[in-house]
Amino acid sequence: NAGVTQTPKFRILKIGQSMTLQCTQDMNHNYMYWYRQDPGMGLKLIYYSVGAGITDKGEVPNGYNVSRSTTEDFPLRLELAAPSQTSVYFCASTWTSGGPYNEQFFGPGTRLTVL
Amino acid sequence: KNEVEQSPQNLTAQEGEFITINCSYSVGISALHWLQQHPGGGIVSLFMLSSGKKKHGRLIATINIQEKHSSLHITASHPRDSAVYICAVRSRFGDDKIIFGKGTRLHILP
Numbered sequence: 367n368a369g370v371t372q373t374p375k376f377r378i379l380k381i382g383q384s385m386t387l388q389c390t391q392d393m394n395h396n397y398m399y400w401y402r403q404d405p406g407m408g409l410k411l412i413y414y415s416v417g418a419g420i421t422d423k424g425e426v427p428n429g430y431n432v433s434r435s436t437t438e439d440f441p442l443r444l445e446l447a448a449p450s451q452t453s454v455y456f457c458a459s460t461w462t463s464g465g466p467y468n469e470q471f472f473g474p475g476t477r478l479t480v481l
Numbered sequence: 482k483n484e485v486e487q488s489p490q491n492l493t494a495q496e497g498e499f500i501t502i503n504c505s506y507s508v509g510i511s512a513l514h515w516l517q518q519h520p521g522g523g524i525v526s527l528f529m530l531s532s533g534k535k536k537h538g539r540l541i542a543t544i545n546i547q548e549k550h551s552s553l554h555i556t557a558s559h560p561r562d563s564a565v566y567i568c569a570v571r572s573r574f575g576d577d578k579i580i581f582g583k584g585t586r587l588h589i590l591p
Binding site for chain 1: 579
């Protein structure tokens with residue numbers, strides 16, 4: 367298993383540009399999450415999904431959109447990049463929220479800079 | 482006040498020392514996670530706890546549900562243990578949210 371994969375690893379955007387951060391997991395996990403990590407701060411939840419076709423906002427959803435058309439993929443879309451979105455983005459997945467298999471598996475992260 | 486507080490924020494110790502990192506939380510939880518973030522940025526899940534104690538190699542995690550407190554211990558610390566250790570709690574109240582602490586930066590000197 368590859369686990370959770372994210373692309374790209376690094377990206378520099380200009381203000382107002384758009385991009386999609388890709389996240390794929392091959393563990394058949396139903397729950398998937400997008401987090402951002404700002405320097406010196408804890409991870410903040412942007413969006414999450416409890417299964418294909420179902421998404422919900424987390425703590426800091428403004429400026430982002432997500433979709434979950436398949437179990438494996440959970441892309442994060444930035445429509446109009448702003449400097450405040452400069453951060454490291456982590457995708458994670460887990461088997462189920464309430465059962466014993468709820469260890470979270472994290473992707474390697476995407477470091478995004480908006481200039 | 483953050484719902485998940487970790488202490489200390491930073492810790493430098495000599496190789497071989499016994500390390501303790503603490504996590505206190507203020508919400509009802511179904512589970513608590515300890516994560517390790519390597520200097521390169523990757524995050525690895527170390528433990529998931531809902532009660533008692535777990536051990537994996539030189540790492541031990543404990544949780545006291547009544548006191549809303551968890552500790553992560555590292556025995557015989559080694560420079561390769563240098564990383565940021567993150568405590569995260571899963572809310573008990575059906576919204577499946579996970580709340581993260583800001584992390585404890587550990588540096589083990591050879």
